[in-house]
Amino acid sequence: xxxxxxxxxxxxxxxxxxxxxxxxxxxxxxxxxxxxxxxxxxxxxxxxxxxxxxxxxxxxxxxxxxxxxxxxxxxxxxxxxxxxxxxxxxxxxxxxxxxxxxxxxxxxxxxxxxxxxxxxxxxxxxxxxxxxxxxxxxxxxxxxxxxxxxxxxxxxxxxxxxxxxxxxxxxxxxxxxxxxxxxxxxxxxxxxxxxxxxxxxxxxxxxxxxxxxxxxxxxxxxxxxxxxxxxxxxxxxxxxxxxxxxxxxxxxxxxxxxxxxxxxxxxxxxxxxxxxxxxxxxxxxxxxxxxxxxxxxxxxxxxxxxxxxxxxxxxxxxxxxxxxxxxxxxxxxxxxxxxxxxxxxxxxxxxxx
Amino acid sequence: xxxxxxxxxxxxxxxxxxxxxxxxxxxxxxxxxxxxxxxxxxxxxxxxxxxxxxxxxxxxxxxxxxxxxxxxxxxx
Numbered sequence: 001x002x003x004x005x006x007x008x009x010x011x012x013x014x015x016x017x018x019x020x021x022x023x024x025x026x027x028x029x030x031x032x033x034x035x036x037x038x039x040x041x042x043x044x045x046x047x048x049x050x051x052x053x054x055x056x057x058x059x060x061x062x063x064x065x066x067x068x069x070x071x072x073x074x075x076x077x078x079x080x081x082x083x084x085x086x087x088x089x090x091x092x093x094x095x096x097x098x099x100x101x102x103x104x105x106x107x108x109x110x111x112x113x114x115x116x117x118x119x120x121x122x123x124x125x126x127x128x129x130x131x132x133x134x135x136x137x138x139x140x141x142x143x144x145x146x147x148x149x150x151x152x153x154x155x156x157x158x159x160x161x162x163x164x165x166x167x168x169x170x171x172x173x174x175x176x177x178x179x180x181x182x183x184x185x186x187x188x189x190x191x192x193x194x195x196x197x198x199x200x201x202x203x204x205x206x207x208x209x210x211x212x213x214x215x216x217x218x219x220x221x222x223x224x225x226x227x228x229x230x231x232x233x234x235x236x237x238x239x240x241x242x243x244x245x246x247x248x249x250x251x252x253x254x255x256x257x258x259x260x261x262x263x264x265x266x267x268x269x270x271x272x273x274x275x276x277x278x279x280x281x282x283x284x285x286x287x288x289x290x291x292x293x294x295x296x297x298x299x300x301x302x303x304x305x306x307x308x309x310x311x312x313x314x315x316x317x318x319x320x321x322x323x324x325x326x327x328x329x330x331x332x333x334x335x336x337x338x339x340x341x342x343x344x345x346x347x348x349x350x351x352x353x
Numbered sequence: 354x355x356x357x358x359x360x361x362x363x364x365x366x367x368x369x370x371x372x373x374x375x376x377x378x379x380x381x382x383x384x385x386x387x388x389x390x391x392x393x394x395x396x397x398x399x400x401x402x403x404x405x406x407x408x409x410x411x412x413x414x415x416x417x418x419x420x421x422x423x424x425x426x427x428x429x
């Protein structure tokens with residue numbers, strides 16, 4: 001991150017831009033419905049823009065000569081809409097839920113149910129046994145669930161979706177899950193209790209946001225588990241110093257950051273490497289202080305298309321020491337160190353003799 | 354007496370997250386580091402009691418730079 005510019009005019013311009021941002025943030029009515037946003041402001045470039053985002057790693061502001069779009073472009077594919085199915089025993093409504101909009105798709109219309117053998121207009125009663133009546137209901141429920149599964153398959157094939165949300169009475173959603181093919185079952189993000197015949201757009205939006213949150217939580221816990229496994233096998237590094245080195249070497253595949261972590265650091269002027277101490281930049285140019293080294297690490301990671309996961313839940317990231325990374329490849333230096341370390345006692349023993 | 358004019362900040366332009374938008378933004382460059390990029394989390398828990406503003410306050414607080422790097426005394 002660059003510091004505030006030295007010129008008075010530029011500093012005043014930055015102050016005015018910050019005031020514009022603060023004024024915009026002060027009114028919550030202007031905020032998008034999405035779970036995050038990016039704001040870009042520069043008076044000199046006549047730039048004041050807002051971009052809704054499906055996810056933001058952490059709230060931060062950066063000052064630079066150009067807009068930092070790495071994170072926005074990295075999370076753009078997550079803009080894919082969610083396919084929400086609101087269903088019960090007889091109804092099935094489908095919604096396309098984007099980060100800031102809800103659109104209802106054509107619902108599923110079931111043909112009139114089969115009547116009795118001789119009295120088709122009598123609607124099951126009276127005169128039918130209870131067993132037959134319930135058997136009919138069960139059969140219709142199964143046909144309905146199969147038809148919904150078919151429709152979901154068709155809709156998924158037509159567009160790019162983030163996943164499926166099944167909503168309705170618990171029995172209907174659990175029945176429906178069993179009727180989904182394996183591929184579709186893996187794409188179910190969330191399930192929710194709603195009444196499909198009396199659901200509002202606001203409720204659909206809330207369910208969609210909750211589904212995105214649940215998907216993010218699931219992704220975080222899966223990534224932390226992957227990190228802990230890799231740490232045991234030497235395919236991950238823990239701690240700020242090792243993680244920053246791995247990031248500079250292009251080794252990192254996944255960057256994990258504990259939420260709320262801040263700290264000053266330096267960027268080596270010649271190599272561009274981030275370091276914790278100024279002395280670590282020896283031979284790599286002048287150390288330039290950076291305000292928040294974690295923000296810079298996230299920016300670097302986004303530029304390298306490294307997946308960044310911010311761990312909010314402290315109970316999930318037990319072994320995470322502030323920063324951590326899962327590696328694409330192990331450092332050759334590390335492999336060389338191991339035999340040398342192994343031979344050290346032997347040479348000492350020889351010296352003693 | 355004329356009523357004082359209230360200067361309101363204009364609303365920001367809404368950008369769609371499309372590849373051409375990213376290309377357009379990436380092409381912009383200022384002469385000095387004066388471009389502010391602010392990422393704001395707006396999850397449900399961040400919106401409760403305007404927590405996003407509390408989180409954003411230190412980020413948008415225009416403090417002077419962190420302590421400038423000075424070489425140790427005696428260093429060339």
